Amino acid sequence: MLERTLRFGSVAFFLLLNAPLGQASLLDKRASALQTANGSSFVWTLEDNYSGKSFFDTFDFFTGDDPTHYTTKDFAFANGLAYVQDDGIVVMKGDNTTQLASGVYRNRHAARNVVRISSQKQYNTGLFILDLNRAPWGCGVWPAWWTLGGGQWPYTGEIDIIEGVHDNEHNQVTWHTGPNCSLTETANFTGSIVTTNGQPNLVCDGNADGNAGCGVTEWSRASYGPTFDAQGGGVFAMKWDDTGISVWSFYRQAVPTDVVSGQPSPDSWGPPVAVLEPAGCDPIANFVNHSIVFDITFCGDWAGNSYATSGCPGTCPDRLIDPANFVNASWSINTLKVYSRVTLQPATNGALKIVVRDMFGWSSLLFGLSVLASGWISL
Numbered sequence: 001m002l003e004r005t006l007r008f009g010s011v012a013f014f015l016l017l018n019a020p021l022g023q024a025s026l027l028d029k030r031a032s033a034l035q036t037a038n039g040s041s042f043v044w045t046l047e048d049n050y051s052g053k054s055f056f057d058t059f060d061f062f063t064g065d066d067p068t069h070y071t072t073k074d075f076a077f078a079n080g081l082a083y084v085q086d087d088g089i090v091v092m093k094g095d096n097t098t099q100l101a102s103g104v105y106r107n108r109h110a111a112r113n114v115v116r117i118s119s120q121k122q123y124n125t126g127l128f129i130l131d132l133n134r135a136p137w138g139c140g141v142w143p144a145w146w147t148l149g150g151g152q153w154p155y156t157g158e159i160d161i162i163e164g165v166h167d168n169e170h171n172q173v174t175w176h177t178g179p180n181c182s183l184t185e186t187a188n189f190t191g192s193i194v195t196t197n198g199q200p201n202l203v204c205d206g207n208a209d210g211n212a213g214c215g216v217t218e219w220s221r222a223s224y225g226p227t228f229d230a231q232g233g234g235v236f237a238m239k240w241d242d243t244g245i246s247v248w249s250f251y252r253q254a255v256p257t258d259v260v261s262g263q264p265s266p267d268s269w270g271p272p273v274a275v276l277e278p279a280g281c282d283p284i285a286n287f288v289n290h291s292i293v294f295d296i297t298f299c300g301d302w303a304g305n306s307y308a309t310s311g312c313p314g315t316c317p318d319r320l321i322d323p324a325n326f327v328n329a330s331w332s333i334n335t336l337k338v339y340s341r342v343t344l345q346p347a348t349n350g351a352l353k354i355v356v357r358d359m360f361g362w363s364s365l366l367f368g369l370s371v372l373a374s375g376w377i378s379l
Contacts, residue, residue: 041344050336052088059117070116093330116295127339133233133332137225139312140319142303150289154206157287164224165303171223173274174215176206181281183214191216191273216274222251246272
């Protein structure tokens with residue numbers, strides 16, 4: 001653990017840790033302080049900003065074995081499946097121009113090209129905030145924004161933040177882990193626990209119940225599908241720390257001002273739509289070295305197996321043939337920001353102790369604070 005102690009007084013100071021100036025973030029513009037019950041405070045400060053022309057620079061394109069034909073980076077850019085618009089909006093999509101021959105969907109592999117990317121950087125806790133204009137949907141379409149552990153699945157965990165199939169209207173948040181992890185049914189969240197045969201799916205073990213994991217369906221019709229896109233998208237946030245893993249979603253007109261200003265304050269957002277509490281699942285031990293993933297799957301285990309009861313026409317393999325069926329299978333992203341938590345604690349000698357924990361994986365931090373004689377921090 002790295003620790004620095006700052007004395008109270010009417011002074012201004014800058015603190016630089018382990019990095020050149022150009023890589024650090026100004027605290028007063030990109031963080032907020034929250035008071036805790038024991039008198040200590042913590043600050044969410046910007047660690048990574050994935051946006052604009054540099055968005056794809058720190059992501060790898062996945063091309064491994066999967067039910068969908070994921071493309072290379074070069075192919076995706078050459079064929080308009082991944083690009084950044086002049087206004088900085090990031091687009092990832094499935095092929096909606098190529099007519100396919102019948103019978104192209106065999107042995108669970110779909111020939112229609114699409115994109116899956118994973119962040120090169122891995123995280124252990126953080127506050128992940130995605131601002132997007134639209135998310136993919138449509139019959140036979142199965143998109144997700146998720147994080148995935150770096151070890152053997154499911155023992156290092158998977159967190160599905162945005163996930164759905166076909167033209168569903170409600171997002172589903174799901175956790176997949178090893179054994180000894182479960183949802184706390186009495187926790188305070190607004191969504192509904194996913195059920196199987198009338199029984200709540202509380203067990204998160206990915207090796208049980210057909211890899212279903214433990215999931216929560218959002219209450220809002222604007223959290224997924226055509227309604228979400230029609231009202232201009234919105235913001236999804238996932239907070240992962242020693243107090244648990246929580247997910248919020250906000251449609252465009254309800255995005256909190258602290259998110260817009262770059263000073264997120266999750267404690268002011270109200271109950272999350274889904275939460276995995278440490279009472280039932282250790283959020284540190286069960287989720288390790290997570291990369292950020294975006295993908296779109298065509299058919300596959302969920303969309304393929306649920307197609308017959310989805311209300312969609314024909315069969316999922318037949319659906320793949322016509323490119324016009326996938327005009328809505330695209331991500332449109334404004335920004336993805338990852339914040340880290342800094343703990344501020346009063347020291348016994350009357351000084352203010354700022355604790356930067358190595359567990360958050362920081363390589364740089366620049367503080368710009370005005371410390372008042374009264375002992376409060378002005379941000």
